[in-house]
């Protein structure tokens with residue numbers, strides 16, 4: 370079991386309402402569909418979201434097949450989110 374909480378070190382999804390020079394959500398959840406992992410906290414809306422600072426962490430990860438996943442938490446230190454198969458993919462996802 371990991372005792373660290375992974376930080377989101379980079380997010381290049383500028384259409385997300387939480388992105389203000391980085392992710393300002395307190396924590397994101399990584400989920401996605403069968404063939405790729407993505408940020409389930411991503412939202413493209415007119416509302417401005419998040420805190421007045423960049424400090425996002427991965428609060429939960431649903432991808433139990435990822436090699437960094439431990440007890441539905443992420444064991445990586447610097448998680449990167451960006452476009453891939455979907456708008457906001459987890460670029461750090463590494464299936465076993």
Ligand code: SF4
Pocket residue numbers: 377380381382385386387388389391392393394397408409410411412425450457
């Ligand atoms: S896509 Fe996810 S990681 Fe990126 S800013 Fe939005 S909530 Fe944060």
